[in-house]
Each structure stands twice: as structure tokens, then as C-alpha cells.
Amino acid sequence: MKAATLGTVLPPLAALLVLVALWQASTDVFAIPDYILPSPLAIAEAVVANWPLLLKQSWATFVESMLGFGLGIVVGIPLAVLIACSPAAEKTFYPLLVASQSVPKVALAPIFVVWFGFGLLPKVLIAFSIAFFPVVVNTVVGLQRTPPDMIRLMRALGSSPLETFWRVRIPMASPFIFAGIKISSAFAVVGAIVGEFIAAEQGLGYLQLVANNNLQIPLLFACLLMLSVLGAVIYYLVVLVERLILPAPLRALQNGEPGQ
Amino acid sequence: MTHAKEASTTPRGTAISIRDVGMEFSRRGQSVTALDGVSLDIAAGTFCSVLGPSGCGKSTLLSLISGLARPTRGEVRVGGRPLAGPYHDVGIVFQSDVLLPWMTILDNILLPARVKKQDMGAARARGLRLLENVGLIDFRDHYPSELSGGMRQRASICRALLTEPSVLLMDEPFGALDALTREKMQLDLNRIWAEDAKTVMFITHDIEEAVALADQVIVMGPRPGKVIRRYEIDFAQPRTLGIRREPRFQDIVDDIRNVFHSAGVL
Numbered sequence: 001m002k003a004a005t006l007g008t009v010l011p012p013l014a015a016l017l018v019l020v021a022l023w024q025a026s027t028d029v030f031a032i033p034d035y036i037l038p039s040p041l042a043i044a045e046a047v048v049a050n051w052p053l054l055l056k057q058s059w060a061t062f063v064e065s066m067l068g069f070g071l072g073i074v075v076g077i078p079l080a081v082l083i084a085c086s087p088a089a090e091k092t093f094y095p096l097l098v099a100s101q102s103v104p105k106v107a108l109a110p111i112f113v114v115w116f117g118f119g120l121l122p123k124v125l126i127a128f129s130i131a132f133f134p135v136v137v138n139t140v141v142g143l144q145r146t147p148p149d150m151i152r153l154m155r156a157l158g159s160s161p162l163e164t165f166w167r168v169r170i171p172m173a174s175p176f177i178f179a180g181i182k183i184s185s186a187f188a189v190v191g192a193i194v195g196e197f198i199a200a201e202q203g204l205g206y207l208q209l210v211a212n213n214n215l216q217i218p219l220l221f222a223c224l225l226m227l228s229v230l231g232a233v234i235y236y237l238v239v240l241v242e243r244l245i246l247p248a249p250l251r252a253l254q255n256g257e258p259g260q
Numbered sequence: 261m262t263h264a265k266e267a268s269t270t271p272r273g274t275a276i277s278i279r280d281v282g283m284e285f286s287r288r289g290q291s292v293t294a295l296d297g298v299s300l301d302i303a304a305g306t307f308c309s310v311l312g313p314s315g316c317g318k319s320t321l322l323s324l325i326s327g328l329a330r331p332t333r334g335e336v337r338v339g340g341r342p343l344a345g346p347y348h349d350v351g352i353v354f355q356s357d358v359l360l361p362w363m364t365i366l367d368n369i370l371l372p373a374r375v376k377k378q379d380m381g382a383a384r385a386r387g388l389r390l391l392e393n394v395g396l397i398d399f400r401d402h403y404p405s406e407l408s409g410g411m412r413q414r415a416s417i418c419r420a421l422l423t424e425p426s427v428l429l430m431d432e433p434f435g436a437l438d439a440l441t442r443e444k445m446q447l448d449l450n451r452i453w454a455e456d457a458k459t460v461m462f463i464t465h466d467i468e469e470a471v472a473l474a475d476q477v478i479v480m481g482p483r484p485g486k487v488i489r490r491y492e493i494d495f496a497q498p499r500t501l502g503i504r505r506e507p508r509f510q511d512i513v514d515d516i517r518n519v520f521h522s523a524g525v526l
Binding site: 147150153154155157158159168171172247249250252253 | 323326327328346348350352354355356358360361362371372375376403404405
């Protein structure tokens with residue numbers, strides 16, 4: 001590990017360790033029972049004891065999240081392209097899309113269960129309904145942000161609108177698209193969990209409800225831990241893909257460094 | 261005026277010919293006249309500056325000559341042919357460099373050849389020569405964000421020259437640069453142009469810049485944009501920094517200022 005990376009990783013890691021130590025100490029000192037706030041050690045024990053179960057349920061939630069997330073990208077980007085390229089589509093769909101966001105998607109979950117049952121589909125759809133909006137909005141903004149002179153330059157070179165789209169507008173929008181995808185990746189997990197809360201036979205949300213009913217509070221916290229790991233894994237998968245696809249100058253553009 | 265005579269209206273070997281061109285836009289339901297009855301002839305190999313305040317339609321004029329826009333009235337001919345759309349024999353430099361941030365400087369410069377599906381080997385050789393000429397050869401593999409504003413604009417000039425167009429259109433290319441970089445760029449541009457005399461149409465709102473560079477200065481007045489004065493600048497080309505100190509140079513600049521003043525611009 002390079003010194004610079006170590007310098008950025010070490011301080012937050014140290015702070016986390018101190019926080020966990022304080023947590024452990026306070027549960028010991030004040031004799032807080034496990035069913036109110038389990039100690040970090042009790043949670044660790046629960047993780048070890050239930051490891052195969054946790055892994056299986058995490059996988060279920062992972063699959064639901066990724067399917068909803070993927071669907072959000074596959075539907076969101078083409079819709080954004082349509083909105084960005086056609087003023088008529090923008091006028092028609094964009095206001096509806098924005099207005100639809102006033103509906104709390106979480107509240108759709110019971111309806112989806114009624115329509116699609118207890119299986120995989122309602123979870124995927126809830127994850128999708130939350131995940132797809134940030135992809136659409138960010139992609140539209142990115143596509144609309146192409147400097148007009150860049151488009152004029154391409155036109156003057158004899159490039160067709162389609163060629164300009166692929167050569168210039170999509171690459172210029174890609175940092176925005178990835179920003180939207182990153183937000184969606186976190187939202188998708190939320191959607192999947194909510195779906196599992198309503199009605200499910202597997203998944204971390206389901207396991208949380210079971211643990212809750214059995215007063216297995218350390219297991220409840222173990223699920224929470226797995227959920228955070230799951231969210232981080234999906235997020236860093238996106239970061240990895242971004243690193244593979246986006247050239248360095250475009251990634252810098254996303255981080256707000258001057259590019260143009 | 262002995263030093264700034266009216267330009268002859270029918271020069272030989274006309275590269276760009278504009279006949280009674282008018283341009284109207286509709287903006288928020290209202291019709292806006294950007295250009296009204298503009299006629300111009302620019303001889304082949306001439307460096308022509310178009311000078312005017314913002315909103316005088318000089319950028320519109322450039323759009324018409326580049327074929328990116330069609331006039332609502334009149335005719336634009338380049339190399340004798342009436343324009344029907346974008347054409348190959350032109351290079352454009354905008355105020356912003358519009359280099360593509362994910363491409364290296366060399367790849368950016370080769371973009372016209374790639375879009376026009378030309379022979380990339382020959383284009384590459386030309387591109388490297390151009391970069392050598394403007395002192396950017398060591399930066400060919402850098403990204404635009406790693407270069408200064410002046411270097412980037414230099415690269416965008418190389419890109420415009422890659423396909424060896426006979427007409428070079430420049431829309432306030434140095435407008436975003438600091439004063440020192442600007443003067444250096446003016447000298448460089450003048451040198452590049454003198455080596456290989458293309459027809460240049462250079463749009464600016466800087467009077468001294470216009471006079472220092474051009475053989476011919478077209479002064480435009482505001483709303484609706486029309487030509488209010490033409491000057492032939494007969495200092496020898498290529499120009500040096502020294503001409504700015506000559507009394508004749510100052511006389512022309514003062515005269516243009518007076519023209520703007522009486523047109524209500526200054």
C-alpha cells in the first residue's frame with residue numbers, strides 16, 4: 001500500500017476502532033442487555049455462529065438488488081437518451097417522471113406484493129423503481145451538458161448527429177451517468193430490503209424480521225453489518241467498472257477538477 | 261485618410277463572397293434581425309478581421325460562412341460555390357478550445373481526419389508537423405487538462421489546420437486568454453498564416469488585435485448587424501510587435517474608435 005493511500009485509510013480506521021472500543025466498554029460498564037444494544041463482541045459472535053445463514057440470505061438480497069439496479073440502468077439510460085435527444089419526449093415524459101418521484105416508492109411495495117406475489121419479482125421491481133430515477137436524471141443532465149461549440153465543431157466536420165452522439169455526447173456525459181449509477185446502486189439495496197420487509201421467504205430483510213421476532217438482537221445487528229458490506233460491495237463494483245471504462249481525464253471531470 | 265482607404269469591393273481571386281445577406285431569428289416569438297444587408301468580398305489569401313461589439317452578428321456571420329447556418333436572405337459563396345451546408349475545405353477555431361478531454365492532444369488534432377475518414381497515416385504525419393510548428397510536440401500524448409489555456413487553443417488551431425483547408429474561420433479565438441498569452445498567440449498565428457497564406461476570417465472585439473493581424477478590417481455596427489466601415493491595413497506581413505508603436509497604427513485604432521463612437525457603441 002502506498003503511503004498516500006495509507007494516510008487516507010488510517011485516520012478513519014483508527015476513529016472507527018476507537019468508536020467500537022467505546023461501544024464495547026459502555027455495554028460492559030453499564031451492563032446494557034443484549035436485547036437493547038448488543039456489544040460488538042456479541043454481534044461478532046452472532047456473525048460467526050450464523051455465518052452460512054447470513055451468507056445465503058445476503059446472496060438473495062444481492063441478487064434482488066443487482067437485478068433491480070441493472071434493470072434501472074437498462075431502462076434508465078435509453079429513456080434519458082430519448083429525453084435528451086427529442087424535445088417532444090422531454091416535454092412529454094420529463095414532467096411526468098419528476099412528478100412520479102413525489103410518490104414514495106416504498107409505499108408501492110405492498111401493491112407490488114399484491115400484484116406479483118412473494119417471490120423475487122416484487123423485490124426487483126421495488127429496487128428498480130427507486131434505482132432508475134437517479135440514472136435517468138444524471139444521464140439527461142450529462143447529455144445536455146455537451147458544450148454547443150463541440151457539437152458545432154462536429155457538424156462542421158461533416159459528422160452526422162448519430163456519430164456526434166457516440167463520439168462526443170456519450171463520452172462527455174459518461175461521468176454524469178456513472179454518478180447517477182453510483183447513487184442508484186445504494187438505492188437498489190434499500191428497495192430490495194423494503195420488499196423483503198413486506199413479504200419474503202429469504203433475504204437479509206426477511207432474516208432481520210425473523211431475528212426481531214425471536215429477540216435475537218445480536219443477529220439483527222449482524223444482518224445490519226452484512227447489509228452495509230453488501231452496499232459497499234455493490235458500490236465498489238460500480239467504481240471498478242468505472243475505472244475500467246472511463247479514461248482518467250473523464251474521471252477527473254466527475255470529481256470536479258477542471259477539464260475544459 | 262491616407263492610410264486606411266476603403267476596401268475595393270471587387271478584388272481578384274475572391275475566396276469568400278457574401279451578397280446582401282440577411283439573417284433573422286425568432287426568439288420567444290419575436291423576430292430578431294441579426295444581420296441586415298451585409299455584403300463582403302474577401303480575396304484568397306487575405307487575413308480579414310471582423311470587428312464589432314457583442315451582439316452585432318459577427319458570430320452569426322461566421323456560422324453562415326462555415327455553412328452551419330443558412331441566411332434568410334442573400335447568398336454566401338466560398339471558392340465560387342454557393343453554400344448549401346457544412347463543407348470540407350474549412351477549419352474552425354472557437355473561443356473555447358473544445359478539445360475532447362478524454363483524448364490526447366495528438367488524437368484531438370487527428371479528429372477531423374478520423375471523422376472525414378481520411379488516410380490516418382498521412383494525417384498523423386501532418387498533425388505531428390503542426391504540433392512541432394506550434395511548440396507542442398512534447399505534449400502530444402498529454403490530455404488537454406494538463407495544458408494551459410494558451411497551449412490548448414494552439415492545439416485547437418492545429419486541429420483546424422489538419423485537413424489543410426483553404427479557409428480558416430476563427431471566432432474570438434483568443435478572447436478567453438490572458439493579455440500576455442494573447443499577444444504571443446497573435447504573433448504565432450500571424451507567423452503560421454504568413455507561412456501558408458490561407459484565407460482567414462478572424463472575429464474579434466479587440467480593435468488593436470484586429471488591426472495588428474489583418475490585411476483587411478471589417479467594422480460592424482450593432483443591431484441589426486451591418487458593415488459600417490472597411491479598412492485596408494497595408495503594414496507588411498508578417499507583422500511584428502513593433503507596429504503597435506507606430507503612429508499610423510495608433511491613427512487607425514483611433515479612427516475605428518471614433519467610428520464606434522459615432523455608431524453609439526462607445
